[in-house]
Amino acid sequence: MKDFTAYLNETEEIGYVEQVADAIIYVSGLPKVKVDEIVVFETGEFGHVFSINPDFVEVLIFSKQHIQPGTRVARTNEVLRIPVGSGLLGRVINPLCQAIDDGKPIQGLSERRPIHPPAPGIIERKSITKQFETGVLLVDLAIPLGHGQRELILGERKTGKTNFLTRTILTQTKKGNICVYAGIGKKKMDIKKVAEFFKKEGVLDKMVIAATGSSDSTGLIYLTPYMAMTIAEYFRDQGKDVLLVLDDMTSHAKFYREIALLGRRFPGRNSYPSDIFYAHAKLMERGGNFKTDKGEASITCLPVAETSQGDLSGYIETNLMSMTDGHLYFDRDLFYLGRRPAIHPFLSVTRVGRQTQDVLRRELSREIMSFLNLYEKMQSFVHFGAEINENIKATLSMGDKIIAFFTQITPHVMPLKLEMALFAMFWANLWDGKDANSIKDEMYKTAEAYNSDEKIKKKIDSLSETDSFNKMLGIIKQEGPGLLKEVLVRSGN
Amino acid sequence: MQNNLPSSDIFKNLRTLKETEEFLSQINNTLESLFKIKRGSFSQVLDKNMGAENAQILKKIAEEKKIDLSNHSSLEKLLFEIKQEISKVKVLKLYLAIDPTPQIIENTSSWVKENLGEDVVLDIERDETILGGAIISFDGQYKDFSLRKTLDEIFKSKRNEVFALIK
Structure with missing residues (x-):
């Protein structure tokens, strides 16, 4: 940017600060100023024309420096870039x-x-x-x-x-x-x-x-x-x-x-x-x-x-x-x-x-949302304190596990294919009988293996190359246990 | 400038911003004194606060508007109106390298009132750095006719020659 005097000579227009209201400066003069134009004060600060009125121009200033009334202002003929x-x-x-x-x-x-x-x-x-x-x-x-x-x-x-x-x-x-x-x-x-x-x-x-x-x-x-x-x-x-x-x-x-x-x-x-x-x-x-x-x-x-x-x-x-x-x-x-x-x-x-x-992800998404919806409804039965049957208990237990599954505390980055594979493993009850902490632990180990071992990554990615969630579950039930064993062996368990 | 007052006589006497500010200050003093005077002595207050010439002009305006000098409310209204009109003067700012003499001020002011309007007053500031000529600023326009600018331009255009000389 050029200096104040250069702009003054170039544009041949001048304004004077009439009033200062914190971030807004009211300037008189500058007859051909445009909205969004940059103006420069003789103290070196510059501002941005916020609005134009018949009697004055409102300038939004970018500095906290105090501007005195009477300070001269020049146009630059440029917008803020x-x-x-x-x-x-x-x-x-x-x-x-x-x-x-x-x-x-x-x-x-x-x-x-x-x-x-x-x-x-x-x-x-x-x-x-x-x-x-x-x-x-x-x-x-x-x-x-x-x-x-x-x-x-x-x-x-x-x-x-x-x-x-x-x-x-x-x-x-x-x-x-x-x-x-x-x-x-x-x-x-x-x-x-x-x-x-x-x-x-x-x-x-x-x-x-x-x-x-x-x-x-x-x-x-x-x-x-x-x-x-x-x-x-x-x-x-x-x-x-x-x-x-x-x-x-x-x-x-x-x-x-x-x-x-x-x-x-x-x-x-x-x-x-x-x-x-x-x-x-x-x-x-x-x-x-x-x-x-x-x-x-x-x-x-x-x-x-x-x-x-x-x-x-x-x-x-x-x-x-x-x-x-x-x-x-x-x-x-x-x-x-x-x-x-x-x-x-x-x-x-x-x-x-x-x-x-794609179709697979949409089915997965629908499955999750409909189950969560069911889980929310089931929760209301618990409030009544009445005897709940085995189905409801199973749903509530599964719901708690799903909530734990979705809980992410550590900032592990989970690629989408890995997320889908993990959820499918969970949904196929591969971690049945294990508590939430163990499930989380094995999930993170799988994530680490995915990020560091190319062979495991390829296997997990291939699990999501189907066109339906049911097919994916079928493949997981067959290949999932072997894959999990490989992950645990790799992590020293 | 729309003007219900015959204030052109006042404007004729106001050549510079300083004179305008002084005149406004005198009007303020008169307004303050207005309700302190006894009936019938407004004329004396004017003479005391405004000076003979301006006081005469104001009395003439009051006479033309058929205002009774003992009617303080009308006088107050008149003075406010005059004050408002005078506040709307336009200022032509002049930067000169010298302190202008009264003759220069008079000549410049006459030219300005004749060509730009009676409601324009001068605000002359001394700036030795311009070396000569003048910088004029009026109604948002800015023109630099100073010697400093001319010399800058000469040096810019002859830059190569100057470098050649130095080498």
Whole structure:
């Protein structure tokens, strides 16, 4: 960027700061300024034109530096563009693509992209056909997602949403896909912990962490998800499948509300501005599955929304639900019961994930959901305290085991074929008579063997090469015991 | 500027922003004094706060609008209206390398009022770094006619010659 005087001489227009209201600066003058244009102050700061009125221009400033009334302002005749490139991988950056980790200055930024481009039209899009693996058994088997889906992660504080996201990011990065994590107004310590965790797991070089702290300026926090989406679009255009995590959109809405109220917008429901839906919808629409010059590529978007006291009918939450292709609801009660992840299978929805499943997976998914439904109904009998018959006892026992089966505490990455094989082994009663801990132990040993032994991996993968779940169960009953024995021998039992 | 007041006489006397601010301050003082005076001594207050020339203009306006000088409410309303009109002046900012003489200010102000409107006042600031010429800023437009800019442009265009000389 050039300096203030250069822009002043170039554009021959000047403005003066009339009023300062925290993140919004009211500037008089600048007769030909455009919305979304960048303006530069004579103190060196720059801002983004938020709105234009007959008497003044509202500028959203990106710095916490105090600007004096009377300060001169010049137009730049440019919209906000951020530098993007492969040099961003492995780095922690702010919305202006400046490094905020301890590394060297960022190199390899080959192009500049606008932060608010229009969403691609219908022609550039493709149907979602490929399943998106999260590495979480319950989601991959029962509530499947697709590459290019926008799935809302919804739940209260401390219900395991971040653990789920971490596992998903690990799964995707280990498959070679790019992940962009946007931390919106988070604590700086939390951002550092996230970066260190992924560095320790050895996947940080496949990620970009775009973060703003809660002490950063409101203007900068507001830009974070849009900038993260722009970076995701860059990697999509390189032909890569990208996972974009927006953590979290309810905070983003609150910061946008603050900006709007400072800008004297008329407060709507819950004092949010009337365009809060548009602010989020224009972002979500940029996700999806696309045709690019380098082939099919997708941006799978996982926005996070924090509910309050389990209220799913909140304004921002319902807005986000309506603009995404489903939601995963993290139930506080299930969390307290020890379920990990605490995803409520009946309150969670996937609108697009099922079309990515083949016949086998669809049958598997249907089997799981119908059994869980039965289990829920059976649970109500227990409350009556009456005598329960053997069938109900067996169902309840199986249900408890299924819940234990789906409980994942350690961050083991589970590829989809492995998940399917494990579930089929479980359903075929290969672990009959064993307690939950032993089952879990043998499952993890199988997972380790799958990840390290090519022969075992091939055998397990071949189990899911059938076109029906019943056939798969038949094969498992024959070959499963031998396979399990091989795994246990390999692990020294 | 829509104007129900014959305030063009006031604007004629206001050449610079400083004079405008002074005039507004005088009006504020007069407003404060308005309800402290005894009946019939508004004229004395005006003379005391505004100076002879401005006081005369205000009395003339009051006469033209048929306002009784002993009717304090009407006088207050009139002064508020004048204050509002004066607050809407447009400012032409001038950066000069020198402190302008009263003659320069008078000539410049006359030209500005004749060509840009009577409600335009000057805000002249001294900036020695421009070396000469002027920088003009008005209604959001900015034009740099300074000697500094001219010299910068000359040096830019003759850069190669300058390097050749140094080598």
